[in-house]
Amino acid sequence: MRSEHVEPLERTAIDAAPDGVLMVDAQGLILKANPAMEVLSGYSRAEMEGRSVNMFMPERMRAKHADLMAGYFVQPVARPMGLVRQLQLMRNDGTMVPVDIALGHCSVAGEPAAVVFIRDMTEVRRLQDDMQYQATHDSLTGLANRWMFGQHFEQAIQRANRSDRPLALLLLDLDDFKGINDAHGHAVGDQVLMEVARRLRGALRAGDVLSRLGGDEFTVLLPELPSLTHAQQVAEKLQRLLSAPCRLQGCEVSLGASIGLACYPSDAQDTETLMRYADMAMYAAKGRGRGVWAAYEPHMSQALAEKNQLHDRLKQAMDRGGLELHYQPQVAVAGGGIVGVEALLRWHDPELGPISPERFIPVAVRSGLIQTLGDWVLDTACRQSAHWARAGTPVRISVNLSAQQFRQTDLVDRLAQLMAQHGTQPDMLELEITETEAMADPDMAREVLLRLRALGVSIALDDFGTGYSSLSYLRLLPVSRLKIDREFTRHIMSRPDDATLVRAVIALAHTLGLPVVAEGVETEGQLRFLRQHHCEVFQGWLYAKALPADEVSAMLLAELLPGEADEATPRYA
Template sequence: MSSGRSLPWEQVVHLLGLIPDGVLIIDEQGCIITANEALLNLAGYTLDELGGQPLAMLLPPLARPGHQAQIERFFAAPQGRAMGRIPDLNLWHREGHAVAVGISLGMVRRGEDALALAVVRDMRELRAMHERMQYLAMHDELTGLYSRHMFGEMLSQSLVQSRRSGQTLALLLIDLDDFKSVNDGHGHHVGDRLLQEVAQRMRAALRAGDALARLGGDEFAVLLRDPADLASPQAVAVKLLAAICRPWRHGHHDASPGASIGVVFAPADGEDADTLMRHADMAMYRAKEAGRGTYAVFDAGMALQIEEKALLQGRLKRAIESDALRLHYQPQLCARSGRVVGVEALLRWKDSELGEVPPARFVAVAESSGLVQSLGEWVVDSACRQIMQWRTQGLALRVAINVSVHQLRQASFAERLLKALAHLQVPPALLELEITETAAMTHVDQTQALLRHLAGHGVQLALDDFGMGYSSLGHLRDMPVSRLKMDRSYIQGITEHAQDAVLARAIIGLAKTLGKIVVAEGVETEAQRTFLQQEGCDELQGWLFGRAVPAEEIPALLARIERQAAQPSLCGFRRRA
């Protein structure tokens, strides 16, 4: 306290009672002179029990030896100490347990006597909050497993130790299969409970020394230090899959969890944490491509494929933005008259660096990288512009374009398509959407509503690759499609194999029963054309009549086909080279 006029001792004691923190006054011998009510509540004693007792009784047992020497040093050279200067201090409660506190020190006087004043603050809530924050920094709150940050630190440290010792490390990256359907179908609370269950199952399947972490969402990781051999981590992967994939029930909710696992080794597959995680991710996606519910071990070929995919994705994005793609058109003919009734638009891409890129290759990249919406919009816009241009030339030609399941899932797909038709003044009946059976059967109610909406505006609809999917007769009956396109695999052997001919007749008969126009694609020979015409197939498409050609070549191709159709003595068409 200041050297000015000192307060009477009774007033000092009264003021101590007004302080919300605990306060102790100690003499030079380390004995307690007095304490306020807050300190008594904090320590569990009465003032009579503390008065005259050594301060050491309020210290944890391990802190008591040597404490008297500290008191002597303090009184020999008094120096105030602010709150928080010494961390992790504890007061010893009367009931024999520690209480987290913070302590500041100062001096007061009673007459001629110098006394020490200790302000003792209850730090239990603050310390608990700090410990909770430390725990959350190291652990995932939902599952109690290690957090992504902590796992990254452990992996980095283990890699340093591995380089020193020459020991091998194995990293397993685990991603639950189709976990989104659990959240969507049962709710996030059920999804969270499943994540907890999966975490418990994996923890039980691993050794105590194996590090298991939840990286976020439905992704987990396991670090195996010094595995016995290269086969050991694969055995762990099999064990984890068996544990994860057991059926699970929560209340009235049932789920059949599954997982895909990528396995990498250090240092063979990477010498730093980022490289290992990236390669484990590649291996995990290879497991998903293999059918899910399995594991894959990383190899260098995966990295090359990923690099190739990244290159393809980047160049495809630029091709879409720079209008470097092209549509070629293949004619579709009336089987009876031989006249052209429409064309199918087929994507073509010739890249300056990659050369001719097959559609199957770049469409798959578009679907997996999120470019499918931009690609689909480009196709719709290009096809509509071409229809408009042909109309100015006096050519009213129906154009069919292929639509993927990803486009059908886009909420704004129908609105954008109809807007494009209106903007370019294209009659909806001149645009046909070809949808595969698989796409039509995905989210059936939503897809059917979308197709009915488009059909109601006059857009033509065709079911592509008919016979290769799993649509039921009931769905086919209700589907608002006007054409069924028979897959080319049913056409190739119809003139050589009786079984193929029977299947083709059955498909044509089914289409007729359902009141649909049936289109055969992949027609390559006169014999196939004759068979299909005799069996009542409505429309034909294939190399026999012409390959897909650029838009500027279509008028000449159609004129040639029309001339051939006008010659009654000509029984068919020669295959075009």
């Protein structure tokens, strides 16, 4: 049978088809090929017709295909596309093209024939490969993404089980990456991430797995290690590589990373636990300073369990009224009278006993409870201030603002609402912000503080001397007084440098027209020093520790002279 036996209508339809079409007889000879098949195969129609369809297959596959074709003609059944994967067609130039086929059957001049539709899948395969790549790789750095890393991790654990060789997981988090974005913009931040990926990739073995989990967090999987010492050496090597600055878009950017290390099987035997342990180690490294690596140690799990317990108990205490404010008197150095109090948070847990703010405040910050906690403190202080005013013992209450509170967009509105709700006199409320927080963004700090001052409250700059204030900024901040950090006050009698700093802070404050409050005063000698250098106010255990509100109320009443209880005047320096 030859192509002329094909009916004219069939020939027209075949020639117009966008896919390659072949008509093949029972012996596998090509009766008809359409123009699309010429383009797909690189053969002319004359070169194809009359030859075996096996011409499009490598030599090794021809015998198997002949058997399949013979079977088809024994019981011909139409077959749609999509049933055969990874099918390829060999072109005239020897290159292979991914294709898909559909089969139909007919008769030509009374003899059985097959109609083969052949579709070029090159573009489809490319799109599929692109989609697969995007689903498994980070779009910025080209590294394996979180999902792909998880697949590699599971496989590495299985191989380690069979080979009995250890593996290690490194979790890397860039130091102060937010600062890079803030200072130079996100475009430079993206370049930094790409540079980090390049440095890490160049330092690892071919079989190691590097991924970007998201943000500025990377992981390195070190399978089949000769020893765990090798993992430590890799951590140190990566630390050195990332500590070198890089120059991007005309600016030099300092790099650095905190690295956590966990090992299989010595630390844990499953991926989830290893990941958690590496994360603990990484946070331990961050706690030790910039550019440090740390290996997981069992006590880290215990510390995390304690933090989780503190978080849960703290949340219960907040929900059930288990917190209270105590108030530490602020006392005039010259006259000895109470001129204000500082509100300090106290927590006595029924099971854990008294828990210091140094333990639970960091937990509240990390868990996000600090904003709710800070709002509760403001609410309680405003209520207490109004109560003391109604009792005839008005006294200024100082409240510490957390960094998170200070950055809340509704802080000013919320404070105004609380003061109106409780009837709090604005001049009886003082807000304390640390010097470090104020100097983190002086322009933003000035804007927020001016809005707070407009409510009538006063502002104290807390922990002065521990940060790096610029005098040009400091004089622009609407601050009512400076507070000297207790770490300097504590040692003014034994450390000449601290004594010099305290004298300088007092002199600076007075130059700016600001009174000074010294914290942590515990001895008569410290008080004499402050009096000698004209510090206005002190607070500390020399006078009183932080006390419950009712005890402070008794102290305030005791200070009133006979006949003044009905017309008490505000007590502030």
